[in-house]
Amino acid sequence: MVLQDLGRRINAAVSDLTRAPNIDEKAFDSMLKEIGNALVEADVNVKLVAQLRKSIKTTVNFKELPPAVNKKRLIQKTVFDELVRLVDPHAEPFKPKKGKSNVIMFVGLQGAGKTTSCTKLARHYQSRGFRACLVCADTFRAGAFDQLRQNATKAKIPYYGSLTETDPAVVARDGVDKFKKEKFEVIIVDTSGRHRQESALFQEMMDIQAAVQPDETIMVLDATIGQQAEAQAKAFKEAADFGAIIITKTDGHAKGGGAISAVAATHTPIVFLGTGEHMLDLERFAPQQFVQKLLGMGDMAGLVEHVQSLKLDQKDTIKHITEGIFTVRDLRDQLSNIMKMGPLSKMAGMIPGMSGLMAGMDDEEGSAKLKRMIYICDSMTDKELDSDGKLFLEQPSRMTRVARGSGTYVREVEDLLTQQRMMAGMAKKMGGNMKNMQRAQSAMAGPNKQQQLAAMQKRLQSMGGAGGAGGPGGLGGMMPDMGSLMKMLGGGGGGGMPDMGGMDMQAMMQQMGMGMGGGGSPGAGRGGRRK
Known part of the structure; x- marks a missing residue:
């Protein structure tokens, strides 16, 4: 990605300074020099770079800073604000009007x-x-x-x-x-x-x-x-x-x-x-x-807009989650949706903290592994796809047959079923929480209703379910567990990805049209499969 190295160098310079036990003017000047060098090497005009350094230095004036000021926060905010100012001409772009040419x-x-x-x-x-x-x-x-x-x-x-x-x-x-x-x-x-x-x-x-x-x-x-x-x-x-x-x-x-x-x-x-x-x-x-x-x-607003434009079909999966179910077919549909979202590195850039973990991962390799996982699902019968995966544990020969049919290894089939079981567990917990909340909501009456609802939402959020104040309709942690999924794709090292449930995913899901009340538009069909 263009400017990715620039971002990494600026980030490293700011992080090195803010991690230091003592922040003095000498260390601050050293950080400014590194940021300036990174910008010049990325072909940014030298005059603009000098102007940027001067603006940052004027804002973070060590001689005039009150003792109580958090220098680390001030430096981080100033660098961010000045970089925004660099690419912001403060001019409104043209917006076409409907009903006219x-x-x-x-x-x-x-x-x-x-x-x-x-x-x-x-x-x-x-x-x-x-x-x-x-x-x-x-x-x-x-x-x-x-x-x-x-x-x-x-x-x-x-x-x-x-x-x-x-x-x-x-x-x-x-x-x-x-x-x-x-x-x-x-x-x-x-x-x-x-x-x-x-x-x-x-x-x-x-x-x-x-x-x-x-x-x-x-x-x-x-x-x-x-x-x-x-x-x-x-x-x-x-x-x-x-x-x-x-x-x-x-x-x-x-x-x-x-x-x-x-x-x-x-x-x-x-x-x-x-x-x-x-x-x-x-x-x-x-x-x-x-x-x-x-x-x-990250750029969560960009991710939301991107997902909205794809009009992904989530109706069946959402219905299953509310019932506490997550089948192999649901996993297959989610993998297909991830493929539609474009290169994994593009998605990673939009999710906070993920771009660093994706640094050593090749898009082509990740995409190939996602396709192999879809091939595995496509080699299953309808009965297997609509199951909770226990069929394969009871009859391991099914795994061997699916591996042969998809041109993959039995180990890959096992990994996929492990991912499905983990997400099925999350769905079961979440479906139960939703039902409890719905029952509690219908039973609530009187002046304490809002207080009781807020307390229940807080408990649900702490369990990894829907966050925020939008009621029981969000999906919280039910985006695919990116940590384990990326490990399966060979990325992210040992640390895994940040848990998607830790963000305010409910609001994001509602914007995507995936809330319980919404349905989303029909997406790609499932195609023909073996009976």
Whole structure:
């Protein structure tokens, strides 16, 4: 991940200082120097780095600090706040309005990933209820229209382009006029890639802008181009005055600090980060969440939004949990849902504390092991899938048959069944707690009702069930036990992952549409299996 090394180095510098028994000015200067070096090596502009160091030093002035101040907390908060300020231009990005045509034009360098980003953004708005479409005004690059057509067809998004018209301004105007008449709400115009030294292409970009009169112009910046990003962004800003930035290829291992410099230089907000080649690999950018993720503090809001966009099917599993049941089929469905969430490292970056434990783990290897676990489930009969796993203990020959049928080892089948039994135990405890609470709620009456309910919720929370104040509807610890699951996948070392039940998972689950009252949308079917 771009900037992952930067985050690790900043984190290490702050941690080393705050762990020290005595924090003095010399140690503080040493930390600032390490943070500055890390930022410069990640291609962040030297002037910005100097400004950041000066701001941190001004806030944490050792000579003027009162004796009672917690220096460790102050330093941690100041570093965090200044990093947020570095990527926050304090400008509101454009938000399309429903019921009217919103024209969004894309500009940027060749090879930055504009065409793919156009389709991702159209799909993003489409999934949020907007009528979105695409216009290909790139008549310069051979195959540009074919690429956009393939992407749009795959994502089921209407598109417009021409194989005969060579003037991109004419194509853009015709496409926008057509879709405006058809009452489309988000019209995204893709343009040719161009460099700041290509004056004719810059003039062409301004001609397209004049022809379509966009409500928003977005510059697509490749995270891997380094310090050139700032100069290019300034040139585009002067010519096209873009109002937002999308940074692509942040799933690579480049330094990526140049993109941060471009944001600071143009005072333009980043609206999205491209995190991969898949249509779903587009993350909404928020300065605080970005820095939290950078420093390994997680991004739970991003995780919630990502899971919501996938519309995972949880109805059967939730129904079983309320009854205190967790079958092998439930485990299979949860494994399938984890696969849909994308690379494990991406998920780990969103969950506090997990990114460090995932550091030595390979996405490809983890994904392959998840697939093997699904193959094991797919080699079972319906009777075995709908069981609590005891069938295999009573008849061990079933494990041998399943291992052969799935091309795996008996040990892997045993590991999967161990995971299922552990989660079944959690479901049983939680289902019982829910029933007790529901019975108690119906029996409660009088002025002490709220007090009794609060006491019961507290007891349930301490047992690892639903947290927070939302009643008995949450799932608490019933997200897959990531600790043992990651051990099975070969990651996390001996420490395991943090217990998911320790977070305020109830509120998160309710937002995902997984609460007891909600149902979630139908997801992938189960396919054919042996009887």
